[in-house]
Amino acid sequence: MIKINGVVLPTPSDYSVGIQDISKAERNARGTMIIERIATKRKIELMWAYLSKEDLSKVLQYVSPVFFQVEYLDPLDGKMKTGTFYAGDRNVGALDFIDGKIRWKDVKFPLVER
Amino acid sequence: MIDVSGEFKQSVYAPIRKTAAKVSFEILDNEAYLDNSSAASSEAEISRKGQLTNKARNMSHKYATFEKDYWKLDGSFYIPPRPEEDESELGWWSETISDETGVFAPSQIVEFTFIEEHNSMGLTISFDSLAREYASDFSIFAYRSDGSLIKRVTVTGNSNTMYVWKEGLDNYQKIVISINKWIKPFRRARVTEVDFGIVQEYEGDKLIKVNVVEEMNVVGDTLPSNEVKFTIDNSDREFNILNPQGYYRFLKDRQEVNLSIGVETAEEIFEYMDFKKYYLTDWQSDEGALTTTFTARDVFEILDQKEYATSISGTLYDLAEDVLIKAGVTDYEIDEGLSEIPTNGFPEKLSARKALQCIGIAGKAAVYQSREGVVTIKRFTALDEQSTFMVYAGPDMFAGMTYVAVDNGWDMKNITFDNVYKEPQIRLDQLVQSIVITVHENGQKVEHAFLNEGVKEGSSLKCDNPLIQSVSHAEDIAAWILRESNLRALYSINWRQNPALECGDIVLVEDSFGMKKQSRITKQEYEFAGYLNGKTETKGGV
Numbered sequence: 001m002i003k004i005n006g007v008v009l010p011t012p013s014d015y016s017v018g019i020q021d022i023s024k025a026e027r028n029a030r031g032t033m034i035i036e037r038i039a040t041k042r043k044i045e046l047m048w049a050y051l052s053k054e055d056l057s058k059v060l061q062y063v064s065p066v067f068f069q070v071e072y073l074d075p076l077d078g079k080m081k082t083g084t085f086y087a088g089d090r091n092v093g094a095l096d097f098i099d100g101k102i103r104w105k106d107v108k109f110p111l112v113e114r
Numbered sequence: 115m116i117d118v119s120g121e122f123k124q125s126v127y128a129p130i131r132k133t134a135a136k137v138s139f140e141i142l143d144n145e146a147y148l149d150n151s152s153a154a155s156s157e158a159e160i161s162r163k164g165q166l167t168n169k170a171r172n173m174s175h176k177y178a179t180f181e182k183d184y185w186k187l188d189g190s191f192y193i194p195p196r197p198e199e200d201e202s203e204l205g206w207w208s209e210t211i212s213d214e215t216g217v218f219a220p221s222q223i224v225e226f227t228f229i230e231e232h233n234s235m236g237l238t239i240s241f242d243s244l245a246r247e248y249a250s251d252f253s254i255f256a257y258r259s260d261g262s263l264i265k266r267v268t269v270t271g272n273s274n275t276m277y278v279w280k281e282g283l284d285n286y287q288k289i290v291i292s293i294n295k296w297i298k299p300f301r302r303a304r305v306t307e308v309d310f311g312i313v314q315e316y317e318g319d320k321l322i323k324v325n326v327v328e329e330m331n332v333v334g335d336t337l338p339s340n341e342v343k344f345t346i347d348n349s350d351r352e353f354n355i356l357n358p359q360g361y362y363r364f365l366k367d368r369q370e371v372n373l374s375i376g377v378e379t380a381e382e383i384f385e386y387m388d389f390k391k392y393y394l395t396d397w398q399s400d401e402g403a404l405t406t407t408f409t410a411r412d413v414f415e416i417l418d419q420k421e422y423a424t425s426i427s428g429t430l431y432d433l434a435e436d437v438l439i440k441a442g443v444t445d446y447e448i449d450e451g452l453s454e455i456p457t458n459g460f461p462e463k464l465s466a467r468k469a470l471q472c473i474g475i476a477g478k479a480a481v482y483q484s485r486e487g488v489v490t491i492k493r494f495t496a497l498d499e500q501s502t503f504m505v506y507a508g509p510d511m512f513a514g515m516t517y518v519a520v521d522n523g524w525d526m527k528n529i530t531f532d533n534v535y536k537e538p539q540i541r542l543d544q545l546v547q548s549i550v551i552t553v554h555e556n557g558q559k560v561e562h563a564f565l566n567e568g569v570k571e572g573s574s575l576k577c578d579n580p581l582i583q584s585v586s587h588a589e590d591i592a593a594w595i596l597r598e599s600n601l602r603a604l605y606s607i608n609w610r611q612n613p614a615l616e617c618g619d620i621v622l623v624e625d626s627f628g629m630k631k632q633s634r635i636t637k638q639e640y641e642f643a644g645y646l647n648g649k650t651e652t653k654g655g656v
Binding site: 022023024026032033036037038114 | 133532610647
């Protein structure tokens with residue numbers, strides 16, 4: 001479903017794609033809005049309800065470079081697309097801590113197109 | 115105004131629009147182009163090896179030959195011209211044809227030798243971009259004068275019609291290109307251009323911002339030089355002064371810069387307007403060194419440093435041509451009207467830029483560089499209702515089977531409130547009461563004053579131009595300058611900008627009284643930083 005630098009990620013529990021128009025909008029001398037479209041970018045919100053320790057470590061390492069290539073399913077045409085992205089804040093919750101071993105839940109972060 | 119498509123006209127003033135810009139600039143050793151001599155292992159009859167270093171990187175057409183499975187009868191191929199028949203661009207074509215696997219036996223060699231040693235940031239080879247064909251396997255060698263090899267590169271599996279060898283080459287005196295294999299079987303090797311350096315192109319994420327200033331003065335009291343300033347992403351530190359692998363040491367004055375600003379006419383399809391032939395004058399790494407800013411100006415900056423010492427007499431047309439040719443300008447257009455004005459030329463030496471300015475005033479013409487990079491000396495008609503599109507009846511109007519002859523750029527030349535951010539600012543230029551013109555006749559200078567009829571108070575202009583050599587000529591110039599000075603309304607418009615509009619174009623500027631005054635564009639400023647906006651200054655009647 002989603003690849004980072006060619007490596008398939010575990011299928012996320014939540015996958016939402018935001019389509020963001022980057023624009024400069026200003027009103028003209030008649031008071032009507034005119035828009036200069038700069039670009040249209042994607043923001044992909046990913047969430048895994050549960051990830052093993054190994055998978056979590058891999059996922060976090062994949063998104064640790066400043067920029068990376070992401071191949072994702074784009075809702076606009078339903079096809080796979082590739083773009084350069086960076087990762088937003090990574091949040092990981094603890095499920096439990098038993099016998100000195102921690103298990104992780106609710107792993108989530110956004111991928112923002114460069 | 116630049117001719118544009120109907121889609122461009124719709125898109126440029128659309129409520130939502132998308133624009134783009136791209137800059138290409140040369141990092142070339144320009145002296146190597148003048149200093150080289152070339153040889154080839156074989157050459158077809160239609161080949162024009164002398165065109166290999168003329169900076170034309172595309173052939174004029176796809177040319178029909180009897181190479182197997184090459185000439186398609188779809189109308190896209192042209193019969194090759196005979197040698198010396200015309201100026202068509204063909205470049206070098208080998209006589210030898212590749213075998214069924216595309217291999218040349220023996221390898222086809224193109225060799226350049228130089229009198230002086232040269233340094234460049236690598237080498238660029240342009241194959242045949244129109245036919246989408248290229249060498250797949252080849253080698254390039256750079257040698258010193260003593261025959262020792264400086265550097266070589268062996269390329270296998272090339273998949274592009276242009277190959278860029280990005281490598282600092284110092285003190286070379288011979289370059290050898292050895293083509294071993296062509297991308298298709300049974301083909302001649304074809305090279306359109308070999309550049310001694312590289313041509314960098316920046317757009318999208320790499321181009322941070324661009325600023326263009328175009329200026330033209332119809333009366334010619336100044337001869338401004340247009341300027342392009344652009345900032346690129348330098349996070350890879352290619353342009354850092356201290357980077358030994360970087361471009362910095364190969365940057366030289368007068369490298370050619372070309373800019374294009376485009377408007378999206380369909381999804382991700384842009385129609386570009388070109389701003390050609392600017393020359394690099396300054397470059398600097400910005401604070402933090404993550405960006406680098408370059409400044410380039412048009413040919414008038416160079417002409418300022420060229421001296422015009424030995425003048426000719428004849429007509430202003432002859433004189434203008436002589437100034438341009440002696441300054442090394444090959445692309446120029448001179449108004450035929452200048453051939454009706456006799457002149458004895460300049461009594462003293464002066465800069466080529468100043469000479470052109472004097473010719474402009476004496477010929478009642480504006481001097482400027484066109485968007486195509488052509489130095490243009492052109493007379494503009496007086497700004498009045500009869501000479502412009504004010505008589506236009508409406509868009510696409512038919513009268514039976516006959517089209518009404520109209521200015522087809524009418525819809526583009528309306529600067530309305532729909533596209534301006536604030537109401538245009540209008541101020542009045544000073545009123546001119548008189549002009550004093552110095553007439554240079556028989557080695558004497560005599561001042562003659564001419565009054566602006568009907569104006570009782572105002573400033574006085576002075577004009578001392580060595581090409582005004584008779585009282586009648588002075589009278590004619592005075593009438594022209596005074597007529598232009600009566601157009602005193604100076605409009606300043608902050609708006610979305612339209613890259614198809616040029617200085618000299620007559621536009622209609624809307625004001626808050628519902629009037630649309632016509633005025634002539636004197637200055638265009640474009641700012642691109644992901645989106646386009648800018649400022650237009652015009653001059654017209656009140």
